[in-house]
Amino acid sequence: MEISAPGVFISGPAVYDPVQADGEQVVTGVENSLTDLAATLAHILAGGMEEPIFDADVWVRMEELAGTCGKLVAAGADPTPFAAALDRVPRHNAREETLYHLLRAMALWDADAATRVIEILTADLESGQPRHSLIQADYILRAMIFGVWTNRIKLADPGAHDMAIRRLWHAMLNQYRAAMPARDPVPAHARQRDLIVITTGQFIRGAHQPSTDMLDFVTKLVLRLGRRVVLVNTADGPVKSYFPYLGNFVSSVDRELAAGTKLVIDGLPIPFIHLPLGFTDPQMASEARDQILALKPDLVLSFGTLCPVSDLCRGLLDVVAIPYGSYLPFAEPTWLALPRPLNPGETPALAVGGLTPDRVIRIEYSYAPPPAMTVRNKAALGLGDDTILTLIIGLRLAREVTPDFAAALDAAVQAEPRLFFLFVGQMDNYADLVAPHPALAARSRSQGHETDVMGLMAAADLYINPPRGGGGTSAAYALSRGIPAYSLNSGDVGVVVGPAFHLSSYADFAPATTRYTDDPDLRGQLQEKAKARFAEISSRERMLRQILDGVKAMRAKG
Known part of the structure; x- marks a missing residue:
C-alpha cells in the first residue's frame, strides 16, 4: 500500500496524548474529606490490592478515587487518613507493591513512590519468576516517563529516577533476548554501504513534530547525501491501558499508515515498514530484527527512545541512537548522537547501556520552521503597539503551565505592566489557572490551537518557556524570527536557546523585558543573537x- 505524506505539517512538539477514563465519578468535589475517601478505598480494595487488575469496574472506580484524592492533597488537604487506609491493604507480591506505590504517587503526590515503582519492576523482572508481564512493565515505564514529562508525577531525586529507568530498560531487553533466537552479525563487507535503515517509535501525520522532522531527515539523506533509506515505524507506544493509576495513558497512532509499504514524500518514494500498533512483543521484535538484518544496511539510525528493535540490532549491525531533543535517550545502541555536550555526571547512565563517553557523537539537532501563512500584527490581536507580547507555546500547556509558573508570570506583569502573555495551544484550564492571579488574568489570553504559529510570531516581542522537558521546536521557531526566547537552563529549550537567553529564575524575566523594550541598542543585539543561534541549529x-x-570516525578508531 502506498501512502502520500505531505512535506509540511503543522508545527508543534508532541509525543503521546493521554486518554482519561470514562464513567461516573465515585467521589467528587472538595467537600469529600480524605477520611471519607479512605473508607471508600478500604471498601473497594476489600478483595486485595490487585483487584483493579482483575475487575474492570474496580479499575475505573479506583482511578477516579485516586484522581480525586490527588486533587485534594494538591489543594492542601491532610493525606494521613488516606495513606493510613492504603497501608492497611495487604501486600504479598511485587505487583501489589507496584500498585501500592503507584497509588502513593498519583493520590498522595509521594515524590519517592515513582522511583520505587521502577525499582520494584526491575527486581521482579530479574527474579526469574516475575509477577509482572513484559507488556505490563513496558506500559508502566512509558506511562511514568510521560507522567513526569507532563508534570503529573513528582520526583524526589530525578537523577536516581533516571538511573532506575535505565536499569529497568536493560532488564527488559534481557527479557527480550532470552525469548529470541540468536543471530550472527552481518559482516562489514556484506553490508550495503549506501543503505540506511531509520527506525522511529512513532510516526504519524498531522501536528506531530518528530514525524515532520523525520520526513525532512529522510529526504535529505536521499537527495543531498546520496543514501538509500528504508523507514521503519516500530510503533511501540501502547494503544490500550495495561495497568491502573496511570490515567489510561495511550499513544497517538495513525491507523491508516499501519498498512503502508511505501511512503511518497514530496514525490520521493521511500520503502516503509510498519510494525503492528502497540506493544512490541519478543516475537514481533525478533521478526523485525531479522527483516532489518536481511536488508544488510550499512547503518541503523534509531530516532527517539525506548525502541527494543533497534537496541536488539546492536552487535549485529551498527546502531546510532538520536534523541528528538536534548535528553539522553533510554537506549543501548552502538553509538549515541547527542545534540549537546555530555555532562560528566552522565557517565554512569551511559554505562548501564554498555556505553562510554568516547562512543558519543556530538551533533546539533536542527529545526526547519514552516512558512508563515498570514502575517499578523498586534492590532490584529487587539493589542496596543506598546504591548510587550510574549508567547508561551505548546501542545500540552494544561500540564506544562504549572501554578508556580502562573504565579511567576503574575509577578512579572506586576513588575512590568506592559507585558502581555499569549498562551498558544490547547489549555482548557486557563480560566482556573489565572483566577488566583488578577494581574495575569488581565494581561493574558488563551489563543487555543494555532495552525499558523509563524504568522503569529510576526506580532511577538518575546518567548518564554514554562517548566518542561520539551518545547524545543517552538523556541527554535522564535529564534528564527529574531525573537529572544527565554528559558531556565533545563530541558530541550535550555539547549536550543543557549546561554544568552538562560534565566537563573523566572523572577529575572520582568527586568529583562524592560531592558529589552527600553534600550534599542540592546534590543538589536539580542535579536541578532537569536538569529545567530538559530543559524547554528537550522541545517538538517x-x-x-x-x-x-x-x-x-568511530569505525576508524575500531
Missing part, C-alpha cells in the same frame, strides 16, 4: 553529516 544536512562523519 549538516546535522546528518555530523552523524555520518561521526560514525566514520
